[in-house]
Amino acid sequence: MSRGQPPTPPGTHGKISYRTAPSGNTVAYTRLRLYTGKIAQVTATGKSKSAATRALERRCTEKLGTPYAETITPATKLTTLIDLWLNQHDVTTHSKTIYTGVIRAHITPGIGELRLAELTPVALQAFISQLTPGTAKTTATVLSSALKYAVRVGGLATSPWQAIRLPKTDRKPVTNITQHQQDEYIAAIKRWCTGLDPHQGDDETPAGHKRGHGLPQIIRVIAGSGLRSSEALGLRIQDVDPANRRITVTGQADSSGQRTDRIKNHASQFARRTITVTADAAAAIQEQLDSEPVQFWGEPLFPSRAGTYITVRNLNRWLRQATEGLDFGAEITPRAFRSTVSSRISAKYGIDAAQRQLGHAKRTTTEAYYTAPPAVIDDYLGRLEAEGG
Numbered sequence: 563m564s565r566g567q568p569p570t571p572p573g574t575h576g577k578i579s580y581r582t583a584p585s586g587n588t589v590a591y592t593r594l595r596l597y598t599g600k601i602a603q604v605t606a607t608g609k610s611k612s613a614a615t616r617a618l619e620r621r622c623t624e625k626l627g628t629p630y631a632e633t634i635t636p637a638t639k640l641t642t643l644i645d646l647w648l649n650q651h652d653v654t655t656h657s658k659t660i661y662t663g664v665i666r667a668h669i670t671p672g673i674g675e676l677r678l679a680e681l682t683p684v685a686l687q688a689f690i691s692q693l694t695p696g697t698a699k700t701t702a703t704v705l706s707s708a709l710k711y712a713v714r715v716g717g718l719a720t721s722p723w724q725a726i727r728l729p730k731t732d733r734k735p736v737t738n739i740t741q742h743q744q745d746e747y748i749a750a751i752k753r754w755c756t757g758l759d760p761h762q763g764d765d766e767t768p769a770g771h772k773r774g775h776g777l778p779q780i781i782r783v784i785a786g787s788g789l790r791s792s793e794a795l796g797l798r799i800q801d802v803d804p805a806n807r808r809i810t811v812t813g814q815a816d817s818s819g820q821r822t823d824r825i826k827n828h829a830s831q832f833a834r835r836t837i838t839v840t841a842d843a844a845a846a847i848q849e850q851l852d853s854e855p856v857q858f859w860g861e862p863l864f865p866s867r868a869g870t871y872i873t874v875r876n877l878n879r880w881l882r883q884a885t886e887g888l889d890f891g892a893e894i895t896p897r898a899f900r901s902t903v904s905s906r907i908s909a910k911y912g913i914d915a916a917q918r919q920l921g922h923a924k925r926t927t928t929e930a931y932y933t934a935p936p937a938v939i940d941d942y943l944g945r946l947e948a949e950g951g
Contacts, residue, residue: 570593573596576595588607588611590608604622605618633646634678634715638677639674639678640708644674651707661703664701672689678712687726690702695729699728709722736933736934737892739899739902744894746890751881751884755774757770760883774884776864776872778846780864781899785840786903788900788903789900791878792825793921795873796815797864798863799861799863802847807838809837812834815873816873817874827921832922835918851863878896903916903920916933
């Protein structure tokens, strides 16, 4: 058996030695073992021994390619890690806003003062278990990604998040909207756009001014395409072809009234897609193209009064105001229209066709969350008997 000192672990250096340069400065030098296993000689100079040592440590960090290795250590507080992670995390502005909200409301007051070495699976599980399922899911996205980042830059050897289980959520049944319900919903929105409040009669004097230009058309496009709200609101004039009933999805509206080319599931082959829409959705698109605001502003298919892109937040607020207190026999939302499109396509052409229409990365998402089961399962046994099976 060979004897001697064990090899220096990758990412660390050996003993630091010193010598005095002709200028009188101190030269610090050491042997650094790279993550490839190779050895590199690293040298740095300073006016004093401590200054040379600090310069040498910085050189080693640069050589390893881990710029935050000195900043993020097991003694680093979680709040510090999350700040560094969020600054370099490449997501949309809307996603960063959501992450910042959950960080301020839950992570920072809950476990923000814990150091990375103290973030055991037990501590993390106790924290996540007391959150609601929806909040827990967003919180888990932040913590899991931030802790993986700590591992990448050398602050942790492994992530403690791997063993965590999220609180179970009661999955709501998928809502399918009938044509009658859709017609009633859009009629209520049209009335609201004229200035009438939801419970006013058609012969009453409108309580407000005309509002929500293009709102009925937005819903008709979503109902006739299965687009996400952000995708519909991010449509440009050049993205639509009503004559051929086609829409090309290449971006979405963001939370600041602008448009971004980065869309949900952007890595999926179905995220950027050209789809065919219903005749009514195509008619709604043509109505928008012919409207004065669209012709004046020249880019958004559904412009705000200022010519910007309408945000999802404003769309949802208008819809709540337009339908407040009204009963349509089902909970109607843009997502419900999307699931209705999915269910109808799936019933006729299969789940894969619905997945392509909706732009999901996984068919399981389309099936589990956007497709309602049939009221009665098809008569497979009767067919088998008829065929003599």
